[in-house]
Amino acid sequence: MTASARWWPVALSHELGKQPLACQLHDLPLVLFRAEDGTPAALPDRCPHRFAPLSAGKVRDGQIECPYHGWRFAADGRCTRVPGTELERCDKPLLDSLPSCEAHGLVWVSPAGDRPAILPVAPAEQRQALDTFWITDEVECSLLEAAENFLDGFHTHFVHAGWIRHDRQRQAISARVRPLADGVEALYSEEGTQSGLISRLFEGERGISMGRFRLPGLAEIEYRDRKGGLNLLVSAWLVPVGNGRLRLFARIATARGWLPAALKRLVLRRLFGVILRQDRQILEQVSANQRRFEHLPVKPLDGRQDLLGPSIRLLIEGGEALDFEERRVEIRL
Numbered sequence: 001m002t003a004s005a006r007w008w009p010v011a012l013s014h015e016l017g018k019q020p021l022a023c024q025l026h027d028l029p030l031v032l033f034r035a036e037d038g039t040p041a042a043l044p045d046r047c048p049h050r051f052a053p054l055s056a057g058k059v060r061d062g063q064i065e066c067p068y069h070g071w072r073f074a075a076d077g078r079c080t081r082v083p084g085t086e087l088e089r090c091d092k093p094l095l096d097s098l099p100s101c102e103a104h105g106l107v108w109v110s111p112a113g114d115r116p117a118i119l120p121v122a123p124a125e126q127r128q129a130l131d132t133f134w135i136t137d138e139v140e141c142s143l144l145e146a147a148e149n150f151l152d153g154f155h156t157h158f159v160h161a162g163w164i165r166h167d168r169q170r171q172a173i174s175a176r177v178r179p180l181a182d183g184v185e186a187l188y189s190e191e192g193t194q195s196g197l198i199s200r201l202f203e204g205e206r207g208i209s210m211g212r213f214r215l216p217g218l219a220e221i222e223y224r225d226r227k228g229g230l231n232l233l234v235s236a237w238l239v240p241v242g243n244g245r246l247r248l249f250a251r252i253a254t255a256r257g258w259l260p261a262a263l264k265r266l267v268l269r270r271l272f273g274v275i276l277r278q279d280r281q282i283l284e285q286v287s288a289n290q291r292r293f294e295h296l297p298v299k300p301l302d303g304r305q306d307l308l309g310p311s312i313r314l315l316i317e318g319g320e321a322l323d324f325e326e327r328r329v330e331i332r333l
């Protein structure tokens, strides 16, 4: 995958304050800090002197100070102070800084040397005023496994039985699957009222819902009412951090209404906490099971109801847009 040419989120904007923040992207441990003008900076989290983690240091005047002997580094990786000696003029960076930026409530880093030409992938735009909050987590699974799990309706009757759907209360619906410029989308129409608890609490009649995946790792679910108004938008940025682990930054958005945002957040956070735990459990079982069968690798078997999984696999493996005719599938969800 051409992961190197893209922006990946590594932290929530509000998490990065006055102190350095450790994070990891594609097996590379990083330290994030804010330069004097407030813009985020990203350096490898290893002091070149004796390899102390810079994330355990302090930010001084917009530069990172190593906790061991106090060497200081600017956002571009140049060393600006070696306590105890006159610093020799040092124009060459001692650390390779990574391109970084801030957008959509997240701090982004590109593992490539140059700034990517493509902007950070944004959540679906909404016309209404929104109440939003974030949930973050880490799961032991791959990007593909997490994206497919998040966008697949057919596991919800079993993994989230009663919370999202019931196996005994399925309804016939039509789904359209179409390619996007940087991903793939499924539109589900005429879903009516859902059987699960979450829908009963937060939705009236559902008109249309969408599940979409966009490169390099945004999975979104959008529920709309019959008039096209937003009920719920969950945008989950999925980031492979390394060692088979995936970091999730999920932004939960609801249309601003009469219910106070803090109350919605309280209830939704609880509910999503349960759902996430259920998904994490099955995803980690899948990962562990794949390791048991490492010596007998096989390709996953797709069924007709796997609306997005095969496309997500192609997108992640190929790193570029897919070209296929929109197709319609009748399913019982």
Ligand code: FES
Pocket: 047, 048, 049, 050, 051, 052, 066, 067, 068, 069, 070, 071
């Ligand atoms: S290890 Fe960082 S200053 Fe010595």
Ligand SMILES: [Fe+2]
Pocket: 149, 150, 155, 156, 159, 160, 275, 279
């Ligand atoms: Fe799930």
